[in-house]
Amino acid sequence: MRIARFAAGGDPQFGIVELAEDGGRHPGTVSVLTGDPIAMPVQLTGERQELAAVRLLAPVIPRSKVVGVGRNYAAHAAELGNEVPTTPLTFYKPNTSVVGPGDAIVYPRASHEVSFEGELAVVIGRICKEVPESRAAEVIFGYTVANDVTARDLQKSDGQWARAKGSDTFCPLGPWITTHQSLDEVADLSIRTTLDGDLRQDGRTSAMVNSIPALIAYISSYTTLLPGDVILTGTPEGVGAMLPGQQVSIEIEGIGTLTNHVTSDADDHADSTRDPEATS
The missing domain is CATH 2.30.30 (SH3 type barrels.)
Incomplete structure (x- = not known):
């Protein structure tokens, strides 16, 4: 569904x-x-x-939080010169970063290198804490497509990722949530990202270092997950910069295709595409 x-x-x-x-x-x-x-x-x-x-619109009203997972694909960690962490590397994206399909990804004025990162996103369906891996399926409402947009220059300069990954419009989600899929069914899906029609990422969820149940168990060990919370499960190799005027599309097998355009016109975006309930 x-x-x-x-x-x-x-x-x-x-x-x-x-x-x-x-x-x-x-x-x-x-x-x-x-x-x-x-x-x-x-x-x-x-x-x-x-x-x-x-x-x-963005299929989730992010009342609480979006939890991202960094370096969860070994080849992506390697392409940026990083080691795979021994435990999941997590971070937060604020609810104000969420936009929907067709909305603009806006370059912040402080950045000159904004990158795409196509990802499978997990939508939580119930309040939960300290979920064992064996019961992870019970707390999942469904899955959607995400773009963990990252200002790569700010990520390098700041020493932490709040601006780099948390800027407005830096978490496109959509086009919808697919439900009633088993963990086995989503464990090996194709993730393909194109930029202006050119293929840039071509990976599979089976290459995740930490599985979806392992991520839910780890994240819920330190924070309570609420209905509508979103977990971004990491990106495969092939990430790269996007420029204003370009269009990025992320297709995940069996889930859907999320397409957004890139702009530097923040004022136009704020007037025309902001979801009125995105921060509710």
Whole structure:
């Protein structure tokens, strides 16, 4: 099942996306739900929208936190001259960094080297703490595509990653959340990133150093995870810089494709594409 968050001329809504590949009776549509399926029981309203006629938003309202994982693919660690850490290397991206599919990734004024990092993201579905690996599946609501955008020059100069990975627009998510997939099914998916149509990343989730259950167990050992929290599971090799005017797309097998454009016009972005509920 694909759960999307969208706007169709009014307040943001959630719905179930049906695609032609699903073989259903209403391909290319969104069946509207009564509320937020991560936070509450929901029902179908009976209303249906054409997918092409709505604006897809970030599929998660990040009320709490986004937890990133660095150097979780050995080849990516090596391409930047880093060792693979002995325990997961985690960091936070603020909820103000989250944008949706089609939104702009804005160069901060302090940076001249902003990079893409295509990643599989895990969406948490329940309050949990100290989750054993054997029970990780019980706390997962679903999966989406993420771009862990990074200002590489600020990452090098600051000595910590708050600005480099936490700037506004630096966490695109989407296009929807896929649910009802087992951990075995997501353990070996293709991740492909293109920049203006040119293939830059071509990896598989099976190359993760720490598995999804291991990451959930580690992160929940030190912080309580809440419904709607997002875990970014790391990026394969091939990361690189994006320039204003370019377009980046990340496709994860069985999940979806997330596309965003890059801009240096922060004022235009703030006026036209900010999700009104992104910080709620």
